[in-house]
Amino acid sequence: MASASSFDIVSKFDRQELKNAVDQAQREMLTRYDLKDTKSEIELDDKAITITAPSDYVISTIRDLLESKVLRRQLSLKILDPGKIEEISGGRAKQVITLKEGLPEDLAKKMTKTIRDEFKKVQPQIQGDAIRVQAKARDDLQGVIQYFRTHEDDYPVALQFVNYR
Template sequence: MASTFSFDIVSDFDRQELVNAVDQVIRDIKGRYDLKDTETTVELVEESINVSTDSEFTLDSVHTILREKAAKRNLSQKIFDFGKVESASGNRVRQEIKLKKGISQEIAKQISKLIRDEFKKVQASIQGDAVRVSAKSKDDLQVVMQRLKQEDYPAALQFTNYR
């Protein structure tokens, strides 16, 4: 039996679920009466979603649809980083929505500081864009997970590699 137990705190999302959500958004736009003639395009590229439409009003509608479809597919709203709205040719607007993946260094430091301050029997170490948490007791690790779920970090946190 292992002498210490651990888990990783990561910030990630299911790419296939995001692809499905974007496909549903595109289908909704084609089917909705108020968006049908706007020639709105939603394109999923490697690390962002590009939206082009005829006005900021329809852009807000696309945001709402995207958030709804993502929520139904258990994707966190925190993965979306809405960029600024730019004007494009032909009185159109476009926006790049960046997809956040990984825990930034400052958030990782906040998490490890919280663990150090509140849990004396638990160690936290920053490993790239993840935080490894280890302890001698599985119960301590579960208490840490519950405590971290109560915090509201600007990144979507998942717990992986629980051993």
């Protein structure tokens, strides 16, 4: 009898690629004519990206620039959760873009229910911020992966399939 195969459904991103995208956006900000003398900043920390600029129009321009760089680095825009643009001192504006990583518990429960309903021979199991999917046949696992790839737009996070054994 063949042993069970498995894989994990996770939502994470390559932090180095995101850092590269932010660096590229900063470099382009310094050379672009419409953004050169605006004293705008993009800061990346562990949980968020902060954009500071003289107006909300400049912030939206910088965010569009950042999103294009993120896409060029083959990262999903679903990892970015832009907050409201806030007015700060000196007539400047600020926007905090939260980074989404990990599957929220309610979404993980919804996904495991979907897997149980659609695929009878597969056993999903929530493990922290990931879902472990097990089955005896690898074809069943491939079916689950294919299902989530075709329905990727239904989920608010970027999904990856890792540890396929």
